[in-house]
Amino acid sequence: MRTLPLGNTGEQVSALCLGAMYFGTRQDEALSFALLDQYVEAGGTFIDTANIYAHWAAGGQGGESEALLGRWMRARGNRDQLFIATKVGFAYQDVPRGLSPQLVEDECNKSLERLGIDTIDLYYAHCDDRTTPIRESLVALDKLVQAGKVRYIGGSNYAAWRLERAHAVSKADGLASFCCLQQRYTYLRPKPGTAFDPQLAVNDDMLDYVASRADDFTLLAYSVLLSGSYTRDDRPIQEQYAGPDSDARLAVLRAVADEHGVSPNQVILAWMLHSDPPVIPLIAASSHAQMAENLAALDLTLTPEHMQRLNAARA
Numbered sequence: 001m002r003t004l005p006l007g008n009t010g011e012q013v014s015a016l017c018l019g020a021m022y023f024g025t026r027q028d029e030a031l032s033f034a035l036l037d038q039y040v041e042a043g044g045t046f047i048d049t050a051n052i053y054a055h056w057a058a059g060g061q062g063g064e065s066e067a068l069l070g071r072w073m074r075a076r077g078n079r080d081q082l083f084i085a086t087k088v089g090f091a092y093q094d095v096p097r098g099l100s101p102q103l104v105e106d107e108c109n110k111s112l113e114r115l116g117i118d119t120i121d122l123y124y125a126h127c128d129d130r131t132t133p134i135r136e137s138l139v140a141l142d143k144l145v146q147a148g149k150v151r152y153i154g155g156s157n158y159a160a161w162r163l164e165r166a167h168a169v170s171k172a173d174g175l176a177s178f179c180c181l182q183q184r185y186t187y188l189r190p191k192p193g194t195a196f197d198p199q200l201a202v203n204d205d206m207l208d209y210v211a212s213r214a215d216d217f218t219l220l221a222y223s224v225l226l227s228g229s230y231t232r233d234d235r236p237i238q239e240q241y242a243g244p245d246s247d248a249r250l251a252v253l254r255a256v257a258d259e260h261g262v263s264p265n266q267v268i269l270a271w272m273l274h275s276d277p278p279v280i281p282l283i284a285a286s287s288h289a290q291m292a293e294n295l296a297a298l299d300l301t302l303t304p305e306h307m308q309r310l311n312a313a314r315a
């Protein structure tokens, strides 16, 4: 699979990262293993989970996704070929929300245990914690890097100014710094003023920030396909995405998809990969057909003219 650089790490990661959020809850073990195998057979190595996945799903209490990935890696003996990302910061079970030093250390140990690995390749602060001084959280994350429990750190659901503050503190104090941001991002723009609390969507300010750090920082996108809403009649596009330019964007999206004989989902994934700087989309799937469709987005080349039309679509 094509790869892209991950921030300033010097690592190349798969251009499509596989989200494992519902593996072990909504998707049972057999299906989850089969979908993971399908992604790996396509050359993918970059897998995303979190300590809390998926405590809100029926029968879930959190930790199911990490534990399933651990069993799958053991069964396949493939840990060394993979780049595993997990996260800390949101509440689950008796663990409160936050990034206090003790919580970060304890949750990292639990994630390593559930995953059955010695080192997490990418450890995200899943959300900002404005009650713990940012330096304390960064020192705690840096300690994990120094201890070899974590290789790189990233942020998720952060405001641009908070990322810049974290960057400044890491730089001044010689601490590990966030190499990337994982944020809610799709082709449609949310209605102005829309909040997805506790999630944060990419806005123009964030795109400006990410562009200013194109050499050392990477944007990754989650909920890219809006749960399949772009193509599924059973799942209308959420009201939050009915922004002033949404009809115009949907029209261009569908026109570009038709011109290439591909699905709107594939155009969105390709649009992110062709953006400047490129955005790494997270894909998720609950069937082989969905996975195949999403992976095939890698074969779609968008010309500068297509990119211009997609970017310029207005009401």
Ligand SMILES: NC(=O)c1ccc[n+]([C@@H]2O[C@H](COP(=O)([O-])OP(=O)(O)OC[C@H]3O[C@@H](n4cnc5c(N)ncnc54)[C@H](OP(=O)(O)O)[C@@H]3O)[C@@H](O)[C@H]2O)c1
Pocket (backbone or CB within 6 Å): 018, 019, 020, 021, 022, 048, 049, 126, 156, 157, 182, 183, 199, 221, 222, 223, 224, 225, 226, 227, 228, 229, 231, 232, 265, 282, 283, 284, 285, 286, 289, 290, 291, 293, 294
């Ligand atoms: N950092 C964060 O705060 C955060 C938040 C959310 C997610 N994430 C990460 O991002 C990953 C993806 O998030 P997401 O599930 O919200 O992504 P999404 O792309 O919005 O939704 C994925 C779902 O869309 C449907 N789908 C996928 N491909 C499809 C296709 N080709 N055609 C039709 N339907 C399709 C499937 O729904 P059905 O299974 O219902 O068929 C699939 O489970 C997660 O696994 C997780 O790793 C991170």
